[in-house]
Amino acid sequence: SKWRAAFNFGHLKAQSKLSVFFTMILLFTYLFYCLSGYCDSVPRPVCDQKKSFQAKLILNDGHDASSQQQQPDARNSSHGPGLREQLSGWSPSNNLSIANNFGSKKFPQAIIIGVKKGGTRALLEFLRIHPDVRAVGSEPHFFDRFYDRGLEWYRRYRCSKEPGGRLITKVCQGLNEIFISVKCWHCFCYKCSCIKAVSASMHESDASHTGWSAHHGGLKRVVTDKHFYFNQTKGFPCKKPEGSSRPRCLGKSKGRPHPQIPSEVLLRLRDFYRPFNLKFYQMTGQNFAWD
Numbered sequence: 001s002k003w004r005a006a007f008n009f010g011h012l013k014a015q016s017k018l019s020v021f022f023t024m025i026l027l028f029t030y031l032f033y034c035l036s037g038y039c040d041s042v043p044r045p046v047c048d049q050k051k052s053f054q055a056k057l058i059l060n061d062g063h064d065a066s067s068q069q070q071q072p073d074a075r076n077s078s079h080g081p082g083l084r085e086q087l088s089g090w091s092p093s094n095n096l097s098i099a100n101n102f103g104s105k106k107f108p109q110a111i112i113i114g115v116k117k118g119g120t121r122a123l124l125e126f127l128r129i130h131p132d133v134r135a136v137g138s139e140p141h142f143f144d145r146f147y148d149r150g151l152e153w154y155r156r157y158r159c160s161k162e163p164g165g166r167l168i169t170k171v172c173q174g175l176n177e178i179f180i181s182v183k184c185w186h187c188f189c190y191k192c193s194c195i196k197a198v199s200a201s202m203h204e205s206d207a208s209h210t211g212w213s214a215h216h217g218g219l220k221r222v223v224t225d226k227h228f229y230f231n232q233t234k235g236f237p238c239k240k241p242e243g244s245s246r247p248r249c250l251g252k253s254k255g256r257p258h259p260q261i262p263s264e265v266l267l268r269l270r271d272f273y274r275p276f277n278l279k280f281y282q283m284t285g286q287n288f289a290w291d
């Protein structure tokens with residue numbers, strides 16, 4: 001029975017070692033997941049921090065917006081008419097306000113539309129420097145991941161503490177994404193002032209691009225080159241320190257070192273994308289000269 005007890009004890013120890021081992025694996029996987037930048041993009045309901053405040057959506061005319069909940073079906077509709085219909089009552093001046101202690105929620109006055117890895121985070125972060133800009137913290141991914149959750153869900157991201165604030169969000173990623181983006185832009189931004197975030201090379205043009213965007217978004221030109229410095233290590237512009245704050249570059253998952261691509265591969269890629277680029281120039285009415 002002594003042997004049996006020892007055996008059982010050993011068995012138990014092995015079991016607990018195993019569970020510690022698996023817990024560590026889980027922790028490291030999660031850590032790696034976050035370090036690779038994915039956690040950033042998982043949306044958190046930043047405006048809905050305290051359920052106890054019983055935030056209610058109130059239209060300007062005093063109607064309770066929550067009774068008008070509509071659930072768009074992402075699978076049955078394109079980003080076009082369905083959304084357009086639902087947004088027919090939307091306009092920057094037809095704002096919703098949220099009765100809670102965090103200020104009022106506003107409809108977006110500007111939207112950043114961008115493809116994956118198009119540099120939309122940089123544009124968002126740089127626009128955020130502008131004193132009249134209020135932007136969501138994490139990207140809601142409404143149009144590419146959570147469209148079927150409906151506008152009520154999306155509304156939780158409409159937060160701004162200042163009436164004139166602008167909310168910037170990022171929409172439209174996916175297959176054939178550049179065209180979907182542009183279609184989205186056409187269908188969605190017919191009422192809001194829209195920032196067209198297209199840049200051939202964000203490396204050189206971040207700051208001026210931000211200025212350009214701010215100008216087109218109806219903002220005073222406040223953000224200029226003097227807000228940035230070029231970080232040699234990162235190979236990208238970063239925010240200059242203000243007062244006692246430190247210089248701020250985007251996280252490790254933005255502006256990563258890229259492998260050397262053989263020139264013949266680059267040529268083949270350019271050939272492949274040429275007709276798509278032409279189609280894109282036609283859609284936007286602008287030649288970006290990506291060749």
Ligand SMILES: Nc1ncnc2c1ncn2[C@@H]1O[C@H](COP(=O)(O)OS(=O)(=O)O)[C@@H](OP(=O)(O)O)[C@H]1O
Nearest residue numbers: 116117118119120121122202236237250254255256
């Ligand atoms: N200032 C600055 N700092 C860092 N990175 C910059 C900057 N400006 C543009 N970029 C480019 O942005 C790329 C990431 O784009 P996104 O933010 O749109 O990526 S994501 O699709 O949301 O994951 C990122 O892609 P990678 O270089 O592959 O990391 C950069 O090429």
